[in-house]
Amino acid sequence: MGNRRTYGPNREDPVKGYADTDMEFPRLLAFLLIVLEWTRPGLPSPLRPICDLRVLNHFIKEAQDAEAAMKSCRDGCSLSDSVTVPQTRVDFDVWEKKNALEQAQEVQSGLWLLQQALSLLRSSATNAALHSHIDNSIRNLLSLNAVLRSLNIQEYTPPASAAELEGTWTVSTAADLLQVYVNFLRGKVRLLLSDAQACHQDVS
Template structure:
């Protein structure tokens, strides 16, 4: 399934998805369906691989702020559900803004498909997470200066904080 097919599927998923990720009684899978997050992760990894060998043409003329994708498990376990949701929402908002900024800064044809794929993934996930509490800016964001690093952060964020949040939030 290509990027257009994935976007069409995600638009279908948006219909009837409640504010908090919960599986609907019947119908299309929700964000709590593990296949959905795995698809987002696959898209992010494909975008990252697509830009991996780009080299200097993928360097950004200015750094962009991204959330720290690392997870301190002791700290994470100590957060209440609202704090976890705010952290994911803030990180997701920062990633959407960073990918959008990178798209504005770079016109390199070799990197455009990877940036478009990453932007589509980040925006689609943001729509699915739209019921999370209002996002405050993440504390001490990381700054990256290349598209491969930006896409690596997106991939790690999905595999780490988003996956942990869903594991805590979604019914088993």
């Protein structure tokens, strides 16, 4: 279980986030790189653009912005019910014993859980500024799923219920949810996308 944190009132307005064009740039960049490399002549398979982790780093930065907005949010920022989220702690001995498919499925199930949890937060919160950050976070999760498919990782089939998944826990506050979101991107998502096998590509 992660540490619970309670934040006191703040008289400043919530973080507003980036301009729309700035928020869309990394998603557009990832999409264009995927399309261009699929259509580029002379390459047997598409270049894997996420191996340049600047796109993921941008998503992490935006997740941290959402967490900062939550810290400064005073009203209309609560989670209406507890949600199931992925464990973010990485046991490297256990992780390295898993094959590529098992690692990918663990990350994909975590992304799915976070998308469900953030969607619930979106429906329960009423703060407009926080809505903007949540919408952006959900779009980023969808972009990450598209990137995983571009790496020839098979599409994930969600379970009928989150209770069927292992390696999960429950949080009851929006602050804890957004902290899990940041840590999951910085941990297991980065590990998967930095893997030498996933990123290997001969571009000579």
